[in-house]
Amino acid sequence: MTPPCALPPGLATWLDTHAEALDRGTLDSDTLLPVLGDAGLFRIGVPAALGGAGGDVRDAVEAIAAVAERSLTAAFVFWGQRAFIEYLLQSPNHSLAERSLPSLLEARQAGATGLSNAMKFLSGIESLQIEACPQADCWQLNGGLHWVTNLRKAGFVVAAAVSRSDGQPPAIVALDSGWPGVQRSDDLDLVALRGSNTAALRIDQVALSDEHILHIDARAFLPSVRPAFLGLQCGMSIGLARAALRAAHESGAARHGLADDVANLENSLEQSVQALHQGLADGRFKTAAAPLFRLRIALADTAQHAVEQELMASGGRAYLQSHGAGFARRWREAAFVPIVTPSLSQLRAELSRHDAAQGLAA
Ligand SMILES: Cc1cc2nc3c(=O)[nH]c(=O)nc-3n(C[C@H](O)[C@H](O)[C@H](O)COP(=O)(O)OP(=O)(O)OC[C@H]3O[C@@H](n4cnc5c(N)ncnc54)[C@H](O)[C@@H]3O)c2cc1C
Structure with a gap:
């Protein structure tokens, strides 16, 4: 590992x-x-x-x-x-x-990734929000993205999925903030992660040439990058869980009767990390997404429960400013983990469709 x-x-x-x-x-x-x-x-x-x-x-x-x-x-x-x-x-x-x-x-x-829209599109949850119309020597793009992080004010490139007015499959393109018609909103007024350069994008008559196409067929590209996309996302849950479990120990989890709960979470974290590493190494997630979806859910749950254990171990001190801001920040950070696309509700819906299809095939 x-x-x-x-x-x-x-x-x-x-x-x-x-x-x-x-x-x-x-x-x-x-x-x-x-x-x-x-x-x-x-x-x-x-x-x-x-x-x-x-x-x-x-x-x-x-x-x-x-x-x-x-x-x-x-x-x-x-x-x-x-x-x-x-x-x-x-x-x-x-x-x-x-x-x-x-x-x-x-x-x-x-570099920013505006592909939540595309991932939700693949799951049939929403339509693509940018449309590309072929012109003589380029495509003209119109639309927008509601949420994108790492849109540095000094400039950025962003990956987005575009539907095509000519009926061809959607494509994945890279847009540059320096191009006419690419407009970044002010930072969104977030409750946490406020220093993440998260904003909305408006795409207004942007001319895009072939050299900025990441892949001509989003339906082929997205499943192939999904293991890395999701695996890297799991890194956030893993780190948050590790930090909260360490803090639970430091706050006297054992003295407060929480040793078993914390040890169980540490074990399940370890098992999920091992399974994630194995699946990323042998490439199995490229053809079987369901186990990766289950791992993303398991790791998000572990992170959530780890922060709860940190709270339990700290008791009332968790509510004192003098106890340190780490817990309160982790609590806010943990609220983001289930909603980042693919959200846990989206994944659970995908898995029940998958399980139903397996049942039909059996
Ligand atoms: C701080 C922050 C930074 C972000 N940065 C990025 C970024 O860099 N790039 C990016 O692409 N996106 C980004 N997002 C967007 C994020 O990944 C999610 O897409 C977004 O928070 C959820 O979309 P929504 O609020 O429009 O959900 P809605 O579409 O309003 O849906 C609400 C919830 O229900 C779920 N849901 C909706 N329909 C279904 C269904 N049919 N079945 C099952 N579940 C369903 C959704 O997944 C979501 O969890 C960011 C969001 C936040 C809060």
Whole structure:
């Protein structure tokens, strides 16, 4: 199994110092990405031949988990950047990858993923929100995205799914904030993760040429990137759970009769992490999504219960400002885990459809 990632000490201290400000949005949001980039995090799990540090996606999952132990805002920004890098690694558009990877790996450029809409579209929950009309030498795009993170004010590229007015299958494209017609809203007024550069996007008569197409067929591309997309997302639950369980110990879980509950959560966390690593290593999630969906649900539940155990072990002290802000921040962070797409309700609906289909086939 890939071991947990040890962050450079300078980065760990920086995250501990700024975790509260990142959550509250009292630090300039554009500060975060270069800090993560300077620590080399975006190179993890990227082939050396492409400018990375080698390893595979499991190393990136563990790196996101290590950051999530200290700040979920930072971990989610890391996820957005790393997911975009993953799209490039898996895109057949090699020249786009070669052009874009160096600045993304160094965090000179921010990469964002606006693919919640596409993932919900694949599940039949919503229609695609950007339409592409073929023109003589390009496509013209119109529409928008309600939620995208890592939209750095200094500039960004964002992956989005577009439906096509000519009836061809939807495509996945990369849009650049510098293009005419790409408009970022102000930061959304969030209750937590406020330093994540999360905003809405309006796409108004944007001209897009073929060289910015990540994949011509979203229905082929999305299932193939889904294991990495979801696996990297699981890193957030893993890190949050580890931090909360450690805090539960420190707050005297054993003295307060919670030793067994905490040990059970630690065991189930360990088992889920092992299963996630195995599935990512042998590629089984590419053809069988259901076990990966179950792991995402299990890890989100574990994170939720871990924060509850931290609360139980702390008792009333959890409500005292002087006890430290860590618990209250983790409580807010934990509220995000079930709703990030694919949400737990979406996954449960997918699984019951899957189980019903299996039943019919049996
Ligand atoms: C802080 C923050 C940052 C975000 N960053 C990004 C980002 O970078 N990129 C991105 O693409 N998105 C991002 N999102 C969006 C996020 O991933 C979810 O898509 C969004 O929060 C849920 O969409 P909604 O509120 O429009 O859900 P709704 O469509 O209003 O649905 C409400 C809930 O019901 C579920 N649901 C709806 N219909 C069904 C159904 N038929 N069956 C089962 N379940 C269903 C949904 O999954 C959701 O959990 C972000 C959201 C937040 C809060």
